[in-house]
Amino acid sequence: MIGEFEIIRKFFAPLAGDASGAFGLLDDAAVIGENEFVMTKDLMVGGLHFLSDDPLDQVARKLLRVNLSDLAAKGAQPVGYFLGCVWPAKTKERDIDSFAKGLAADQELFRIRLYGGDTTRHVDVAAPLVLSATFFGKPPRQGIVRREGASLGDDLWVTGTIGDAGLGLAASAKPKSFPESALSHLIGRYRLPEPRLSLGGALPGLASAAIDVSDGLVADAGHIAKRAGLRAEIDVCAIPYSDAARAWLEKAANKDKAHARLATAGDDYEILFSAPTSRRRAVEMASKLTKTPVARIGTFVKGEGVALIGRDGEIEVSSAGFDHFARG
Amino acid sequence: MIGEFEIIRKFFAPLAGDASGAFGLLDDAAVIGENEFVMTKDLMVGGLHFLSDDPLDQVARKLLRVNLSDLAAKGAQPVGYFLGCVWPAKTKERDIDSFAKGLAADQELFRIRLYGGDTTRHVDVAAPLVLSATFFGKPPRQGIVRREGASLGDDLWVTGTIGDAGLGLAASAKPKSFPESALSHLIGRYRLPEPRLSLGGALPGLASAAIDVSDGLVADAGHIAKRAGLRAEIDVCAIPYSDAARAWLEKAANKDKAHARLATAGDDYEILFSAPTSRRRAVEMASKLTKTPVARIGTFVKGEGVALIGRDGEIEVSSAGFDHFARG
Numbered sequence: 001m002i003g004e005f006e007i008i009r010k011f012f013a014p015l016a017g018d019a020s021g022a023f024g025l026l027d028d029a030a031v032i033g034e035n036e037f038v039m040t041k042d043l044m045v046g047g048l049h050f051l052s053d054d055p056l057d058q059v060a061r062k063l064l065r066v067n068l069s070d071l072a073a074k075g076a077q078p079v080g081y082f083l084g085c086v087w088p089a090k091t092k093e094r095d096i097d098s099f100a101k102g103l104a105a106d107q108e109l110f111r112i113r114l115y116g117g118d119t120t121r122h123v124d125v126a127a128p129l130v131l132s133a134t135f136f137g138k139p140p141r142q143g144i145v146r147r148e149g150a151s152l153g154d155d156l157w158v159t160g161t162i163g164d165a166g167l168g169l170a171a172s173a174k175p176k177s178f179p180e181s182a183l184s185h186l187i188g189r190y191r192l193p194e195p196r197l198s199l200g201g202a203l204p205g206l207a208s209a210a211i212d213v214s215d216g217l218v219a220d221a222g223h224i225a226k227r228a229g230l231r232a233e234i235d236v237c238a239i240p241y242s243d244a245a246r247a248w249l250e251k252a253a254n255k256d257k258a259h260a261r262l263a264t265a266g267d268d269y270e271i272l273f274s275a276p277t278s279r280r281r282a283v284e285m286a287s288k289l290t291k292t293p294v295a296r297i298g299t300f301v302k303g304e305g306v307a308l309i310g311r312d313g314e315i316e317v318s319s320a321g322f323d324h325f326a327r328g
Numbered sequence: 329m330i331g332e333f334e335i336i337r338k339f340f341a342p343l344a345g346d347a348s349g350a351f352g353l354l355d356d357a358a359v360i361g362e363n364e365f366v367m368t369k370d371l372m373v374g375g376l377h378f379l380s381d382d383p384l385d386q387v388a389r390k391l392l393r394v395n396l397s398d399l400a401a402k403g404a405q406p407v408g409y410f411l412g413c414v415w416p417a418k419t420k421e422r423d424i425d426s427f428a429k430g431l432a433a434d435q436e437l438f439r440i441r442l443y444g445g446d447t448t449r450h451v452d453v454a455a456p457l458v459l460s461a462t463f464f465g466k467p468p469r470q471g472i473v474r475r476e477g478a479s480l481g482d483d484l485w486v487t488g489t490i491g492d493a494g495l496g497l498a499a500s501a502k503p504k505s506f507p508e509s510a511l512s513h514l515i516g517r518y519r520l521p522e523p524r525l526s527l528g529g530a531l532p533g534l535a536s537a538a539i540d541v542s543d544g545l546v547a548d549a550g551h552i553a554k555r556a557g558l559r560a561e562i563d564v565c566a567i568p569y570s571d572a573a574r575a576w577l578e579k580a581a582n583k584d585k586a587h588a589r590l591a592t593a594g595d596d597y598e599i600l601f602s603a604p605t606s607r608r609r610a611v612e613m614a615s616k617l618t619k620t621p622v623a624r625i626g627t628f629v630k631g632e633g634v635a636l637i638g639r640d641g642e643i644e645v646s647s648a649g650f651d652h653f654a655r656g
Contacts, residue, residue: 002421015441015442022443032408032464037360040444084371093330113343114340114347116357117353118369122373127456132371
């Protein structure tokens, strides 16, 4: 069956028509009015985007954070959201209470409010929790940072660390394959991403293009490269890893495959952005001011696609591709 | 288990906090910015809000129309929407094509555009299609028409006809219980509501309160009455019925019960509104100008709740209540 990107390209993008702020459905968010609001919508489905036994307060917080991450990557500041919930047939009141407590905690942290929504319940006992959030925020004065805009020679930067969430998902399924000391860090990174709103707020005027890493570093670098008509070359030695990911990498038999797995695992929710080489000092200053680690991991060259460059040349990615949905 | 209204009141309304345009989650829509946009979100779940064998182009159009109906009742004009789809595991490309064709047809009709969204797929083969739409539109200059605002002595008005969609749902399940001549009208009214955008656009400055009829005439009149601290008295003889509903009513053994059933069936998506008696001529003029039938069906008196007044006095509603979700 046809995949998500193909469905959007073939069936839904034509429905955006000439609506200027919809960007042909090619970006992470849309602008409505005369740069009045930025809006983004993300779904989460039990068994697909979270595990059905993940604590519901953390599921709630993840729902908010994946949407906040989209706004962060566009340089926007969140204001509020609309929430849709389809509860499993057996949901108990205490489940909803736990979910609402998670929302409340993160609303406080990110200073956002719930503005409306809809809530209903499955009739089918097997059907999973389905969550939908539509966020709105204030765009930067000069307009949002788009996926398109990277130029030949631009640097590629990424915040935080890469691959933890993918390992965290694997660790949730098989905790014994990971050292006890790394478990809580990795699972925590899968369950509770950190939207990079402060650094995101510094991107307008600095970054030439930006996206949040949800599909995986390679796939999301590919989105920026495609919009620019360029090729992204990523130096694997420059990819920022956590101590836990580094320890896992040390033990891997095939290092190239291990790098490729971390670079293709999704759910990092870091910001990946391009910027002219002349802005290196400015990027580092923004990183310092917002207390957000950034790493310069690559560059845009002529060509297309994404190359992952290891010590011994380009690493084959396609066969090492790690599908974080493939858990049956 | 706790019901939808109770979930919203207990767990979600506190999350709106003091956000002024959220109206404590007590209205059909929210206002964002300084009366810049009106937003509303409705979910539809297969087997619950539509039948799993309903044609997908019509399901798509219903999704748009139930949301457009919310905007209409607030006096707002639609601009665009964000769409979330969780497809059943066995969805075929031609299903999505049919769905997108339905969206395209109604986008053209209502001059709206798709601005963004998210699409994914269930892993569980039994899980139904889940749809979410978040609409935005332009509010009237003087602000949206609220659910609250009805005054003692105000008239209660409703557009179109009541009860057809409820009969249409019953007719979908048991077509042989209905005359062949009525089937397509009734099923059509269930599948394809008519958002009353033209009449809705005339409501600001005319109506004191408004809501669209989704939970049923009695329940939705109850929402207006509750917000006003008043009692709505509805004259069943004044409720507008289609020829098909009238024919069904003729054959019913217990007329009171039959009236109550039509007045409690949901999914009409007509606009129910209150207006001062001094505006009767103005309401009729608006009806004529917008070519939208309206009927004056009741009045607001001291007290609480809703009374359905038949020829022989008040009709008992609670026991005759018709739950349009109760189809197992």
